[in-house]
Amino acid sequence: xxxxxxxxxxxxxxxxxxxxxxxxxxxxxxxxxxxxxxxxxxxxxxxxxxxxxxxxxxxxxxxxxxxxxxxxxxxxxxxxxxxxxxxxxxxxxxxxxxxxxxxxxxxxxxxxxxxxxxxxxxxxxxxxxxxxxx
Amino acid sequence: xxxxxxxxxxxxxxxxxxxxxxxxxxxxxxxxxxxxxxxxxxxxxxxxxxxxxxxxxxxxxxxxxxxxxxxxxxxxxxxxxxxxxxxxxxxxxxxxxxxxxxxxxxxxxxxxxxxxxxxxxxxxxxxxxxxxxxxxxxxxxxxxxxxxxxxxxxxxxxxxxxxxxxxxxxxxxxxxxxxxxxxxxxxxxxxxxxxxxxxxxxxxxxxxxxxxxxxxxxxxxxxxxxxxxxxxxxxxxxxxxxxxxxxxxxxxxxxxxxxxxxxxxxxxxxxxxxxxxxxxxxxxxxxxxxxxxxxxxxxxxxxxxxxxxxxxxxxxxxxxxxxxxxxxxxxxxxxxxxxxxxxxxxxxxxxxxxxxxxxxxxxxxxxxxxxxxxxxxxxxxxxxxxxxxxxxxxxxxxxxxxxxxxxxxxxxxxxxxxxxxxxxxxxxxxxxxxxxxxxxxxxxxxxxxxxxxxxxxxxxxxxxxxxxxxxxxxxxxxxxxxxxxxxxxxxxxxxxxxxxxxxxxxxxxxxxxxxxxxxxxxxxxxxxxxxxxxxxxxxxxxxxxxxxxxxxxxxxxxxxxxxxxxxxxxxxxxxxxxxxxxxxxxx
Ligand code: SF4
Ligand code: SF4
Numbered sequence: 001x002x003x004x005x006x007x008x009x010x011x012x013x014x015x016x017x018x019x020x021x022x023x024x025x026x027x028x029x030x031x032x033x034x035x036x037x038x039x040x041x042x043x044x045x046x047x048x049x050x051x052x053x054x055x056x057x058x059x060x061x062x063x064x065x066x067x068x069x070x071x072x073x074x075x076x077x078x079x080x081x082x083x084x085x086x087x088x089x090x091x092x093x094x095x096x097x098x099x100x101x102x103x104x105x106x107x108x109x110x111x112x113x114x115x116x117x118x119x120x121x122x123x124x125x126x127x128x129x130x131x132x133x134x
Numbered sequence: 135x136x137x138x139x140x141x142x143x144x145x146x147x148x149x150x151x152x153x154x155x156x157x158x159x160x161x162x163x164x165x166x167x168x169x170x171x172x173x174x175x176x177x178x179x180x181x182x183x184x185x186x187x188x189x190x191x192x193x194x195x196x197x198x199x200x201x202x203x204x205x206x207x208x209x210x211x212x213x214x215x216x217x218x219x220x221x222x223x224x225x226x227x228x229x230x231x232x233x234x235x236x237x238x239x240x241x242x243x244x245x246x247x248x249x250x251x252x253x254x255x256x257x258x259x260x261x262x263x264x265x266x267x268x269x270x271x272x273x274x275x276x277x278x279x280x281x282x283x284x285x286x287x288x289x290x291x292x293x294x295x296x297x298x299x300x301x302x303x304x305x306x307x308x309x310x311x312x313x314x315x316x317x318x319x320x321x322x323x324x325x326x327x328x329x330x331x332x333x334x335x336x337x338x339x340x341x342x343x344x345x346x347x348x349x350x351x352x353x354x355x356x357x358x359x360x361x362x363x364x365x366x367x368x369x370x371x372x373x374x375x376x377x378x379x380x381x382x383x384x385x386x387x388x389x390x391x392x393x394x395x396x397x398x399x400x401x402x403x404x405x406x407x408x409x410x411x412x413x414x415x416x417x418x419x420x421x422x423x424x425x426x427x428x429x430x431x432x433x434x435x436x437x438x439x440x441x442x443x444x445x446x447x448x449x450x451x452x453x454x455x456x457x458x459x460x461x462x463x464x465x466x467x468x469x470x471x472x473x474x475x476x477x478x479x480x481x482x483x484x485x486x487x488x489x490x491x492x493x494x495x496x497x498x499x500x501x502x503x504x505x506x507x508x509x510x511x512x513x514x515x516x517x518x519x520x521x522x523x524x525x526x527x528x529x530x531x532x533x534x535x536x537x538x539x540x541x542x543x544x545x546x547x548x549x550x551x552x553x554x555x556x557x558x559x560x561x562x563x564x565x566x567x568x569x570x571x572x573x574x575x576x577x578x579x580x581x582x583x584x585x586x587x588x589x590x591x592x593x594x595x596x597x598x599x600x601x602x603x604x605x606x607x608x609x610x611x612x613x614x615x616x617x618x619x620x621x622x623x624x625x626x627x628x629x630x631x632x633x634x635x636x637x638x639x640x641x642x643x644x645x646x647x648x649x650x651x652x653x654x655x656x657x658x659x660x661x662x663x664x665x666x667x668x669x670x671x672x673x674x675x676x677x678x679x680x681x682x683x684x685x686x687x688x689x690x691x692x693x694x695x696x697x698x699x700x701x702x703x704x705x706x707x708x709x710x711x712x713x714x715x716x717x718x719x720x721x
Binding site: 002019022023024025027029030031032034035036037038039040042043044046048050052054057058059060063064065066067068069070071072073074075077078079081083084085087088089091092093094095096097098099100101102103106116117119120121122123124126127128129130131 | 138141143144146147148149150151160161162163164166167168172175176177178179180181182183184185186187188189190192193196197199202203204206207209210211212213214215217218219220221222223224225226233234235236237239240241242243244245246247248249251252323430440529584
C-alpha cells in the first residue's frame, strides 16, 4: 500500500524529478569537463537518451549544444591558468578535425555495436593503465 | 619535427574516435599522456580547446537540420558551467599524478557504463527481432539475421524484402504532368462489378434521368455501391467485355447539365460513421485488388499499425505519386480516418525512395506537428514492393504466409489513392471517379487525369493525343496489368493506368525452352521456384505444382520478367492456381 502511494507521489512529482535529474546531471558533467578535461558528453548522451527518451540522433545534437558552453568556460580557465602551448595545440587540433571527418564517414559504414564494444574495452584498459602509472 | 607528426597522428586518432561519437576526447587525453611527453593538465586543456571548433561546425549543421532540442539547455548547462568553472579553477592545485589516477578511474567507470548499455541494448534488440520474426514460416530462429541486425545495424533488418527485380521505372513519361480533369464524355459505360465480390444490382431503369453521384447499382452481400459518374439519361443495361471478363454495364448518355449529388459532409466523424460512409460511398481498394474497404475495416482483430501503400512499384504508373505531390494533406487526413475506423495506433505511409518529391511533400505537411501518429517511411525501390504482404514485411518485419490475413497480425494496408478517396468521401463525394495515368511510349501526350468511371479507353487515348503505333494496350501496369483486345473497354474504380506499348517495349516474343538458369527463382519475392511450378503444371502434375508452392505465388510477374527464354511463367502459374482452387472446392 505504502509502496503504491509512494509511486503515485513519485509520478506526481515527475516534472520536479526530471528537473532535479537535469541539475544533478549538469553538476556531474561540469565536474568531469572542468576537472578532468572531457567526458561530459559521454555522460550526457545516455542521460538524454535513456532517462529523457530523446531519440539517438537528437540526443547527440542536443548534447553538443549543452556541452559547448561548458567546454568554452573550462577551456578559458585552463588557458588563464597557463596550460597552453601554441605548436602543440595547433598540431593536435588539425589532427582532430581531419580525424573527425574520417570518423563521421566511417560511422556510416560500420555498425555502432562493434565499435561501441571495442571502445568500452579500450577505455577500461587505458583507465587501468593510467591508475597503475608508469 | 617528429613530435609534430606524432601530435598530428594522435589528433587524427582522437578525431576518428570522436567523429564516431564514442567520446573521442576521453581517449585523446590518455593517448597524449601515454605516447608523448605531454603532461596531464596540458593534455586536458588541449582536449577542451580542440573540441570547440569542431563542435561549432557540427552544431551549426544539426541546428539547420532541426535536430537540436533546446528544452534541456538551461537546466543542464547552467549548473554544468558553474561546476566546470570551479573544477577547472582548482585543477591547477592537483598533482599531475593524482589527476591521472582520477582520470583513469573515470575512464574505467565510463567504460563499464558503456558496456552495460551495450548489453542492455543487445538484449532489447534480440527480443524485438525475435518478436518480429516469430511468424517466420521457415521454422526456428534465424540467428544469422539476428546477428546481422545487432552487429551491422538496422538497415539489414527492414525497409525492403528478399529477392525482387529492378525493372526500368519509365516514370519520367508522366511524372511531371499535373493532374487534370478529363472532360465528361458523351457516353459512359459503367460496369456493375468494379470490385472483388458479387456484382451489384442495378437500381435504375432505362430512360431514367440521373445526376452524377447518384446511386445506380446497389451492393449485394460483400459488394460495393456503384454511382453514376456523369449527369444524363440511362440508355441501356447490357453485357460488355471488361479487362478481365464480362459483366453488365449501365450506359449513360451525357445531357451536359452537370447536375451533381453529394452526401452531407461529416465533421469529426466517429468510428462507426467512418465505416458507414466508406461502405455507402462504394470505396474499394484502388491499388488494383478492388476489395471493398468498408468490409476490410470491419475487422475484429486489434489493429496496431495502418500502412498506407505509396510504393507504386510498377513501371510507368504515376497517379499515386502525383496525388502525394499535389494533395499530401488530404492523403494524411484520409489515412487518419482509416486509422480511426479500426482504432489503429499509428499510420505509416510507405513510399519507395525513387519518389523523393512525394516524400518531401508528405513530410512538409507532417513537419507542422499536427499529426504526431503519422510517419512517412522511405522504402528501397524494388519490384514488387507494393504487394501488401511484401510491404508489411518491409515495414514491420512480419512474414505472413499466403493462407493468413494481415489483420491477424495487427496490420492493415490500403493504397494512397484509397486514403485520398476516403477523405473525399467524408467530405461528401461518392466514389465515381479516380486519378489515372495514361502513358506508354505509344501515346503522344502522357497525362495524369481525373477520370469518371465508365469512360472508354478510346476516349482517353484521343484526349491524350492519340495512339502512336501501339501493339499492346494494357489496363493497369506492365507487370500485373491485363492486356486488352479492344479499346472499347471502360475504366473502373481500380483502373489506375492505361498503358500503350509500341512494338519495341511489348513482350510478344515466342517462348523458348527453359534453360534452367534459375533466374526466375532468384527473382521470386515469394521464394518459389517458378520453373518447376511451370514445368509440373504443363506436365499435368497438379500435386507437385502445389508442393512447389503454386498457391504462394502473388502473381507479381517478376519471374517472367527476368526469364531469358521469355517463358510465360506467371500465366501458367496463374492457371495452376485457378485449377488448384477449383480442385479444393470440389473436395
Ligand atoms: S512465382 Fe509468382 S510470386 Fe514468384 S515471381 Fe513469379 S509471379 Fe511473382
Ligand atoms: S528464368 Fe526462365 S529459363 Fe531460367 S530457369 Fe526460370 S524458366 Fe527456366
